[in-house]
Amino acid sequence: MNKLEFHYFHLMPWPYLPKDFEESVDSAWVTVPNSIYDPIKGHELYNRYFDELERADKLGFDSVIVNEHHQNVYGTMPSPNLMAAVLTQRIKHAKIGIIGNALPLHDDPLRVAEEIAMLDVISGGRIFNGFVRGTGMEYFSYGVNPTLSRERMNEAHDLILQAWTQPGPTIFEGEHYNYRYVNIWPRPIQQPPPIWMPGTASLETIDFAAKRKYPYMTVFMPMAQRKAAYELYRRTAEEKYGYEAQPNQLAFCTPVIVAETDEIAYQTAKKYLMWLFHKGLKVRPEFNFPPGYISEKSFLNVLKAGVRGFQLSTLDDLIAEGVVIVGGVDTVIEKLSYYTDELKAGMLVAGGHVGEIPDYLVLKNQEIMAKEVMPHFRQKAEPAVTPQIREVRELVGVSN
Amino acid sequence: MTTTEAVSERVNTTAPKEYTLDVRGIATHIFESGPETAPVLVYLHGTSLGNLWLEYHQRLASSFRVIAPDIPGFGKTERPDLMRDMDDYVLFFRDMLDALGLEKVNLVGHSLGGWMAAEVAVWYPERINKLVLSNASGIRVKGTPIANLFALNPQETLDVCFDDVMAAMPLMPSEMNVDYFLVQYRERQTLASLAWNPGFDRKLERRLARLTCPTLIIWGVNDRLIPPVYGEVFHQKIAGSKLVSLPGTGHMPMFEKAQEWADAINEFLSPNGGTLR
Numbered sequence: 001m002n003k004l005e006f007h008y009f010h011l012m013p014w015p016y017l018p019k020d021f022e023e024s025v026d027s028a029w030v031t032v033p034n035s036i037y038d039p040i041k042g043h044e045l046y047n048r049y050f051d052e053l054e055r056a057d058k059l060g061f062d063s064v065i066v067n068e069h070h071q072n073v074y075g076t077m078p079s080p081n082l083m084a085a086v087l088t089q090r091i092k093h094a095k096i097g098i099i100g101n102a103l104p105l106h107d108d109p110l111r112v113a114e115e116i117a118m119l120d121v122i123s124g125g126r127i128f129n130g131f132v133r134g135t136g137m138e139y140f141s142y143g144v145n146p147t148l149s150r151e152r153m154n155e156a157h158d159l160i161l162q163a164w165t166q167p168g169p170t171i172f173e174g175e176h177y178n179y180r181y182v183n184i185w186p187r188p189i190q191q192p193p194p195i196w197m198p199g200t201a202s203l204e205t206i207d208f209a210a211k212r213k214y215p216y217m218t219v220f221m222p223m224a225q226r227k228a229a230y231e232l233y234r235r236t237a238e239e240k241y242g243y244e245a246q247p248n249q250l251a252f253c254t255p256v257i258v259a260e261t262d263e264i265a266y267q268t269a270k271k272y273l274m275w276l277f278h279k280g281l282k283v284r285p286e287f288n289f290p291p292g293y294i295s296e297k298s299f300l301n302v303l304k305a306g307v308r309g310f311q312l313s314t315l316d317d318l319i320a321e322g323v324v325i326v327g328g329v330d331t332v333i334e335k336l337s338y339y340t341d342e343l344k345a346g347m348l349v350a351g352g353h354v355g356e357i358p359d360y361l362v363l364k365n366q367e368i369m370a371k372e373v374m375p376h377f378r379q380k381a382e383p384a385v386t387p388q389i390r391e392v393r394e395l396v397g398v399s400n
Numbered sequence: 401m402t403t404t405e406a407v408s409e410r411v412n413t414t415a416p417k418e419y420t421l422d423v424r425g426i427a428t429h430i431f432e433s434g435p436e437t438a439p440v441l442v443y444l445h446g447t448s449l450g451n452l453w454l455e456y457h458q459r460l461a462s463s464f465r466v467i468a469p470d471i472p473g474f475g476k477t478e479r480p481d482l483m484r485d486m487d488d489y490v491l492f493f494r495d496m497l498d499a500l501g502l503e504k505v506n507l508v509g510h511s512l513g514g515w516m517a518a519e520v521a522v523w524y525p526e527r528i529n530k531l532v533l534s535n536a537s538g539i540r541v542k543g544t545p546i547a548n549l550f551a552l553n554p555q556e557t558l559d560v561c562f563d564d565v566m567a568a569m570p571l572m573p574s575e576m577n578v579d580y581f582l583v584q585y586r587e588r589q590t591l592a593s594l595a596w597n598p599g600f601d602r603k604l605e606r607r608l609a610r611l612t613c614p615t616l617i618i619w620g621v622n623d624r625l626i627p628p629v630y631g632e633v634f635h636q637k638i639a640g641s642k643l644v645s646l647p648g649t650g651h652m653p654m655f656e657k658a659q660e661w662a663d664a665i666n667e668f669l670s671p672n673g674g675t676l677r
Contacts, residue, residue, distance in 0.1 A: 030551075140551065143597035147484075147589050286551050290596075291588035299585050303578050 001248070003340050004377035006369070007097060007349040008056035009065035009253065011075035012049045012083075013280055015356040016041060027284035029072040029137040036073070046076075050090055052353060052362055057094040059370035065097035065349060068134070070105075071141040074280035081115040088123040096123055099198055099217070099349075100130025104149045105142045109156035110179060113163035117188040125189035130196045130217070131157055137287040147292030150204060152176050157195075164192040196251065201229040202298045210236040210245070217251035217349060220310075223322025226252060230343050247346025252339055254325055256350040258368045261328045268361060269326040270315055275355025277310035277318065285309075325350075329372045340377065416453050416461070420476075421469075423496045426483075429476035431468040434461035439529070440502055441669065443468040444493075446511030446535075447549070447591045448584070450475020454570055456654035459662030464506065464669065469496060471513065473590025484593045486519055486601060493520045497527055506669050508532040510654065511626065512591065515601070518634075521615075522607045530674055531615040532665050533634055535623050535651050537595070539605045541633055546599055547625045550592065560624045563648065567655040608637040614674035615641040618664055620649035620656070642674060 014037060018024065025032055053064040066083040069075040077083050080098045087096050096119070101112050120127040133153050139146040155174040159182070162172060168183030197209035198217040206229060209216040216233050218226040230250050237245040257273055259265035289299065310318075318324045325335050339345040352365040416433035431453045434441075441464035443457065450470035460466050472492060473479030483492070493516065497505065506529050509517025514536025521528045537546060547560050562568050573580045615638045619631035628645065635643040644664045649656040668674045 139596075145592060145596040147592045147596070284551070286553055289585075290550055291585060291592040296582060296586065300578065300582060303581055 001346075002377060002379050003247075003346065004336060005062045005248065005347045006060075006374050006377075007063045007065055007251075007347060008053065008061040008094075008366070009067070009097070009099070009349050009351045010049055010053055010353055011067070011069075011276075011280075011351065012046070012077050013276070013353075013355060014042075014045075014073040014076050015275065017073060017279060021279060022282070025282070027137075027287060028074060028280055028282040029135070030140045030284070030287050032071070032073055034071075037076075042076070048359060049353070050086060052359070052366070053087060054090045055363065055366055056370075057091045059366055060374065061094055061370065063095035063097045063128070064091055065099050067099050067130070068102045068105075068132070070134075070138050072137065072280075074276075081112075081119065084119050084127065085122070088119060088126075091123075091126075095126045095128055097128050097196070098130065099128075099196055100132040102132050102134030102138060103156035103160075104152035105134045105138055105144050106156070109159050109177060110163060110182065110184070112156070113160040114184050116160075116193055117164065117184055117186050120188035120190055120193050121186045125193075127188075127190070128194040128196065130198050131160075132198055133293075135288075136290045136293045137283060139290045139293060140287055145292075146290040148176065149293055150295075154208070161192060161195075164188050198253065199229070201225050201232075202294055203232070203301075204295060204298070206232050207236055207240075209233065211241055213237075213243070213249060215249045215251050215347060217253050217347070219253045220255075220323055226322065226345075227343060230345060247340070247344050250343065250345035251347035251349055252345055253349040253351075254323070255354055256325045256332065256348075256352065256365075256369065257327075257354075258325075258332045258365060258373060259328060260368070262326075262331050263328075265326050265328055265331075266315075268357075269319075269324070272357040272361070273318075273324060273326070273354050274315055277313055280355065281310050329368060332369075332373050333376050336373070336377065416457070416466075416468075421496070421499055423492060423499050426472055426477065426480065426492065428472070428496060429470040431457065432466065433458065434463070434465040436465060438463060438465045439669070440465045440467060440505045442466075442493075442497075442502075442505045442507050444471060444507070444509035444513030444516050445474065446513050448474065448587050449510070449513075449571075450477065450587075452570070454655075454658075456658040456662055459658060460508070460665060463666045467500065467505075471516070473593075474587050479590050479593075486516070486594060489516050489594070490519045490523050494524055494527065503527070504529050506530045506532070508534070508665060508669075509536060510534040511651065512537055512595070514538065515604075518604060518608065518611075519601065521611055521613060522604065525610065525612050528613045530669055531611065531613050532618065532668065533615065533631075534618045534653065534661070534665075535620060535626050536617075536630070536634065537626055538600055539608075539630065539633060539637075540598065540600045540602075541627070541629050544627050544629050546627075546630075549625070550588070550596070561651040562656065563620070563622050563650045564656050567652065570655070605633070605637055608634065609639065611638050611641075614668075616644065616665065616668040616674060617641055618644045618646065618653070618661065620651060620653040621645045621647050622650035625651040642668065644668075 056064050066080045068080040070078050084096050084098050133149050155176050159172050163182050163184045170182045172179040172182050196215040196217055198219050199205035210233050218229050234245045237243055257265050257269040319326050353362050416431040421428045421430055470477035507517045514533040515538030518538050521531045558565050617631045617634045619628050621628055635641050646653045646657050653661040
């Protein structure tokens with residue numbers, strides 16, 4: 001097994017913001033005026049983004065990943081399944097991750113089960129999923145009651161899994177979803193298509209993932225929080241569910257800016273990376289935590305942690321805290337090795353496209369990552385052990 | 401949080417009784433005050449206005465036996481997890497009247513409590529003598545949405561609710577600590593359960609035609625949370641209702657114009673009031 005899997009995610013941001021954006025717009029989500037979006041430029045942009053993902057495939061990344069967000073400049077993929085459909089035609093080797101569908105936002109999760117099954121069949125069994133609840137902001141955008149978020153999430157998850165794995169027709173009897181006929185056509189190839197859980201360290205999500213052995217992915221979090229989340233996952237797996245968590249159950253999503261030297265990477269990050277945190281994630285605080293979106297226990301943890309918003313973070317803060325990875329090849333290898341060797345986390349979900357970064361820099365980032373960083377974590381091909389060699393080894397008392 | 405003592409001096413009445421009543425398993429915190437032989441007035445508070453006994457309560461208690469429960473999910477009354485919809489609350493209030501041994505009461509509700517009062521009157525008209533809706537939610541007036549409390553920060557919330565921010569002093573916590581924010585979060589969950597989307601009952605406006613009791617609609621003319629046009633629609637839909645508009649105040653007339661607000665209600669609920677139908 002490779003020491004580290006390399007997954008390439010794209011947020012597909014809307015980078016063309018007015019000069020006075022930071023002063024004139026109080027939230028890049030929910031209420032940000034959509035007159036800022038230019039569909040003609042959007043046409044060019046979507047296709048450029050697909051090109052970037054296609055390159056990631058050709059460069060040997062293990063997967064390309066898209067996700068679902070609504071009504072914002074941070075990521076313009078309200079329907080990740082549509083994006084994945086396009087990718088099935090463009091991506092020839094890599095897997096295609098949809099991390100994820102925001103299940104509670106949808107009144108009809110059977111549709112999600114059907115669409116993923118279609119994608120899995122079309123792609124030849126290359127789809128994997130994140131099941132997410134969506135951000136707090138999206139409960140404003142979609143009008144879905146945040147107090148029901150977790151219940152709807154859990155129920156939709158059960159329904160989808162049932163639809164994928166149980167020979168239909170079956171019946172689903174839930175509090176929020178009720179179907180007399182669960183009988184999807186087509187059925188997926190994979191039984192079931194794998195599920196990951198991205199999270200921001202909420203206790204409930206970690207338990208949910210550990211219970212089902214779903215990979216848990218930390219998102220844009222300081223290292224201390226990531227570490228705590230992995231520890232909790234491990235402990236929960238071991239003490240509550242009786243197994244040892246493996247590196248391919250612990251994923252970390254982080255923007256990575258890698259370049260020829262630390263200095264060049266730093267300058268690139270300084271110019272482009274902070275768009276993500278200062279503009280893309282500019283959120284009116286009230287939109288972040290609608291009532292009931294997180295449990296009272298998690299809310300207390302947030303209060304006590306006194307989290308500093310990304311708005312107030314500098315690039316140096318984010319690098320120092322491990323929210324992002326920026327550096328030359330050796331530095332990046334060292335930082336990734338901390339995950340693989342110390343935290344035993346074996347799945348990097350790296351984004352190279354941030355904000356207004358030009359395509360040639362994205363390409364450079366992808367190439368250095370694929371050609372100079374990736375090989376360090378790939379398993380060296382070992383000579384095959386033939387029966388004759390084994391016999392000789394046994395004779396001379398050398399173990400495998 | 402109460403300011404009973406300060407108020408007592410001004411309106412010259414005694415402090416309220418405070419007790420917990422078992423309403424089908426829900427430990428309901430209640431303030432009660434006023435002459436024991438006077439007609440009963442049940443007061444349903446608005447969002448996050450539980451566990452309060454202020455001047456306006458006291459003014460109502462000068463003529464009535466006022467019973468002011470903390471609505472489940474607010475103040476000191478906990479909300480069972482499965483109590484999530486308006487019909488759960490309607491049943492709760494009927495149960496509460498039973499537990500109090502009250503056959504028929506005057507029902508006064510403000511804001512969210514006004515919505516609840518209107519629903520109770522629709523479903524159990526035989527339990528209501530007279531009804532008062534103050535700056536009540538519960539219906540929709542297309543084109544004039546209620547301000548989205550969930551999207552407002554604390555300062556904006558005050559600005560939307562109060563004309564005179566100083567009048568909000570009784571609501572200010574003595575200390576902004578973790579417990580305070582947790583209670584706020586908890587109470588907002590109750591509000592979200594009932595009013596995240598839609599923030600009204602689609603059927604209530606039509607059902608208001610079923611109301612048979614004398615009804616007073618009272619509104620601060622500068623209400624920026626639930627605009628006064630809502631009061632006008634309630635007035636139109638409830639046959640024979642009386643509409644009183646209070647100038648110089650908004651969503652919180654009982655804080656800003658306690659005397660005018662209480663006088664209008666006391667007068668309407670008096671034996672000769674509210675009979676013009």
